Amino acid sequence: MQLTANINIELLSTFLSKEGILGEGEKVESTEKPGEGNMNVVLRVRTNQRTFIAKQSRPFVQKYQDIPAPIDRIAVEHQFYQTIEKGTIDQHLPKVLGFLSKEHLLFLEDLGDSEDFSFVYNNTREISKSHIEQLTSIARGIHESTLTSTYPENIELRKLNHQHIFVLPFLEENGFSLDDVQEGLQALSLPLKQDLLLKEKIALLGKLYLTTTGGVLLHGDYYPGSWMCKQDKIFVLDPEFSFLGFAEFDLGVMAAHLFMATGNTSILEEVIEGYQRPINKSLMREFAGMEVLRRLIGLAQLPLKRSLEEKKTLLSTARSWVVGG
Known part of the structure; x- marks a missing residue:
């Protein structure tokens, strides 16, 4: 599944439930852009229980789509977070909520009002x-x-x-x-x-x-x-x-x-x-x-x-x- 600004909410909810990202009884209610991203597609996902960030890489720079970029960069980001997960500064990083390598999709804690x-x-x-x-x-x-x-x-x-x-x-x-x-x-x-x-x-x-x-x-x-x-x-x-x-x-x-x-x-x-x-x-x-x-x-x-x-x-x-x- 590809993230887009006007993504179908029902399809996204079904997909995330199937992949185990959503909990029992949890459904997506809306999505929005949390800010201006450069490299990747980034959405804030709002469910009936919480909000979280979904981030997906493409084979190009999202802001300048004529510039190619390696699509596996999201896996590097995931490994970075995993490496520091039990370190002394993990409280300064968003928590990883899930990673779907085939979809190049990373799910992170929403820092909200920041x-x-x-x-x-x-x-x-x-x-x-x-x-x-x-x-x-x-x-x-x-x-x-x-x-x-x-x-x-x-x-x-x-x-x-x-x-x-x-x-x-x-x-x-x-x-x-x-x-x-x-x-x-x-x-x-x-x-x-x-x-x-x-x-x-x-x-x-x-x-x-x-x-x-x-x-x-x-x-x-x-x-x-x-x-x-x-x-x-x-x-x-x-x-x-x-x-x-x-x-x-x-x-x-x-x-x-x-x-x-x-x-x-x-x-x-x-x-x-x-x-x-x-x-x-x-x-x-x-x-x-x-x-x-x-x-x-x-x-x-x-x-x-x-x-x-x-x-x-x-x-x-x-x-x-x-x-x-």
């Missing part, structure tokens, strides 16, 4: 110390997870991500006009796209990302869109990009978004101090710079409310982090 952390991009330019501490602690918990079976390399999804992080943002002609995002941003990006030293360093980071086949368990997309806040408690979602790699990647991505939100360069040290595990600070800084650059001049834009001059400062700092200047 919001993602996209609010950090607005003009308040701050994030609480408590939130930073929670996020750093959760990242550490993910990385300390004990693996009891072979974890997927997730290489096909990493190849897709590699293009959008390390390649497309730095092509002078990539079919994407940054002036449609903000007038003057295209011209601001050109020196970076023509910077041979920067592009050489980016290629090395990209190769490291793509060829790594071991290390600690990573979330793989540890940024505000994957963080949910509910009554000051943080939940982490969407680990479909997860793989075994180096902690500096998750931490660099996290620090990059906190830096873009606040403009505070000391945020890197805050994350390092709160992480309380040995890391390669230079590598983390390089990945943080990489993430800032690709988010500001790449296709995966953020709802970041910053002036052109402010973005120029962010880009300059990010470049220095990547090249070590």
